[in-house]
Amino acid sequence: MPHPGEGLHLADVSKRFGATRALVDAHLDVGPGEVHTLLGENGSGKSTLVKIIGGVHRPDDGTFTLDGSPVSLQSPRHGTRHGIAVVFQEVLTAASQSVLQNIWLGSDGVFRRTRSAAVQRRIAAETLRRLVDGIDLDAPAGQLSLSDRQAICIARALVREPRVLVLDESTAALDVRTRDRLFEELRRRAADGVSILFISHRMDEVQEISDRATVLRSGRTVSTMAREDITVERLVADMTGVSGEFDSRDRERAFGDVALTARGVRLSAEAAALDFTLRAGELVGVAGLEGHGQDAFLKRLAGITTGEGVVTSASTPEIDVKLDNGAELGIAYLPRERRGESLFEPMSIVENFALPTMAQDRRGVLLDRSRMTSRFDEVVKTMSIRLGAPSDPISSLSGGSQQKVMLARWLATAPNVLLLNDPTRGVDIMTKREIYMTLEKLCAEGMSVVMLSSEVDELIELVDRVLVFRDNEVFAEIPRRRLSTEAVVAAYFGQQIGEAA
Template sequence: METQNFASQSGNGTHATAAIMAADSPILELKGLEKQYFGTHALKPTDLAFKAGEIHAIVGENGAGKSTLIKLLTGVIPRTGGDVYWRGEPVALGTPIEAIKHGINAVHQEVVLCPHLSVAANIFLGEEHLRFGLLRHRNMVRDAQKILDDLGFDLPAHATLSDLTIGQQQLIATARAATRGARFLIFDEPTAYLTRKEGMQLFALIRRMQANGVTIVYISHRMEEVFELADRVSVLRDGTLVGTRDIADTNENELIAMMINRSIEQIYHKDSFEFGKSILETRNLSGKGFENISLTVREGEIVGLYGLIGAGRSEFVTTVFGRHPKSSGSILWKGEEVDIRREKDAIKLGIALAPESRRDQGLCLSLPVSLNLNLPVYPKLSRGGIISKSKESAQADRQIADLRIKTSTRSASAASLSGGNQQKIVIGKWLNHGAKLFIFDEPTVGVDVGTKAEIYRLFSALLSQGAGIILISSYLPEVYELADKLHVFRRGEMVASHQFKSASHEDILTKALGSAPANPILSGES
């Protein structure tokens, strides 16, 4: 997958300010808005105004209150106190239907559509085309295709949603929101799963909507996108609005300091360790989506895999993990050839996989935090088939404390936590297992800079204990700064390998693209 700096490719950086000039008064204003959960202040009394036609970024760590703010504005949860004014008039926003009627809508980081239905059915969900009580699906497909074409989204309206990539599903969710008469549209980490092309399409649409007077609230952990798109930016920390700045009057260092009280230099954390024995070796390993991959991971080493969407990185590691069969080649574990046919085989050896999609593949969202953390180790917590509740609680509490997982209780559902804290659970359950090789597939997608720093320090802790790490990331600066050896994938093949920082960003991206990049900033290079 490829997630890059799309903003620089979507325009020349000038903001469509005509709509703002025409209506400088707030379209939505919050006065003392707050939310409490059983004594926990998720959002402390907040005063904030959004101007008509502006792009207003919201930044902050996971758990800072961003998700709570979204839920309050879209009517998903009731507020504890304060007032909300829409075009100067007080509104309750007590239900999602009321919010939608006012023109307030959201495109969430995790797609909340119906995967078993067609793209067209999802776009017109709740507003289906009927005749004499019968669904006119062919007409819906035709009209949906016109909507997608008009928006510049090269997507098939007749396809089943689950057949599309996560990024493409995100664009469908955007199309659905954009066609429902939205006047106030919230984007929550919209580019986390998008390719460069998809991101450029999204940014072009956002600018178009802004020019038409739509207010955009843009929530992102990618600072380059915030500075390229936004007119103003507000910072949340621990449920408190720290401040609002005009984008022209601030910089990345100031915003990060406001968010986490640390400088940007402290984010990427890498300790050097002496490499030990080989943990994993693949020799000409081939499978669905990749072929002839040979690499080695040693104790104390981070091996990075970089490439664009469909390059074969995820397919390679899921085959190593036993999720998909190999077609040829061999896998060696601590020098001995092994046959990994099932995930159970990999787990038994000591291989752990934190998958790309934590919600779909890494968590049981409706179940408690403690159960998710302990899933791989329940045999160790049981005797005679009976789970020891004291051991279960102690194990979960230790991981919650060590990983600084923000949860009201170990019994809270995983779905109730922020994205960054959910990712900590995915990682934490494998720490309990005591694995020797950790595969992290996009471990920092949708998490804030503070949580990223914690995850990077966790990498160092694992390496210090003699573990090895395979790190897959579509954000080139991440693998560039952390990987001791970086392998570049393209179209299912390994096309280049580099020692730590032995090649430039541009060289690496050129190999991944198969040609010289049109703009090196796509690699995240500043």
């Protein structure tokens, strides 16, 4: 158990935003050499606490000490000077700048002595190499995969040699191999005395990496537990105030007619062509290490990209799915990155929901906002979206509620086929459950779903079969009866486990 005078210590911390009490007498201790996980539902106060630690916000009440000395951070740069580095869930890279420039971005004035270009290059290469192989330091960051860009953000924090490292959902964008190497690096840094605060909604990660864990609920600290006491059941109960887990449906279920087919689709010039058939009521998972073709496959099904082969829906088998006709053919696609690909942040919550279906709200040439709001009110009830007013900006919502709005946006188009690109990335466990139940209901009603997921446990819980991609080809198709963590992860790395499909 760390001594409160060492490492990071927050006591009786409160923070209010208008009428909203984001934190109420919260406390947190992260000792030197400790990996301490912070958990809670979206809206529990985690992000506010992290922003106080990083110098973005200042607490209204409470104490904040670092290695026994009180601190009052005025800005993120002030936090950096105190040896605090924060990596956020959102992948923050400058697309046009090189990998090297991105790693040292914002470091001017951080180090007492200016490092030479050669030294900066050597440190950047050594740090990045611990996380991922084969990245050219001179390549523009925008050309890299999402996982590699997040590795750059983590390397940016690590080159500063922080004494407090905060990872706020930073693993959500990482592939399995990079995540595992990051965990090795975190253990190495902890052994050197660094205090590490780790935030994740992935229970397998929490159980693997944590020395201790603290749970927030409604802005209050409800528990802190040692590694040996960390169980999924206790974490869920503490986060939600209720016990029990998501009840998975029966593993065997009959499907309807063919809803979508892909024939002769080639994801790269060197890859073999693949065929795929999706049936009504089926939920198919797609997975693989980052950059191995699963994302490209989903976008090809959605018509976002084109190439060799044909993708057709059952309603119009003579028409190839393209970017401009997917909605007409009954296909909806939910992108992976909310901020960059889905959200229109200057617009309201209800406007973000209604964008693709706004024609339903027109009376002649005029827009009937009351009809739009009425449609959205039904969605709020059905999907349990927590919000203030529909007219509030979309940025006022938690990540989980934003994702529900994005899902509702495309469900409002009444698709036959729903394509989801990592839909639960970065959302809390209760929101995940609610999304799972929504997908179960949709499939029971006959909708077909293809879902890319970076969480193996999620695939095992939900889907009827998993396509594991490797080198832009389907390496393994694993039916539900053989789904296991071992089978999926082995396929990531080119190994088959168990009987043939």
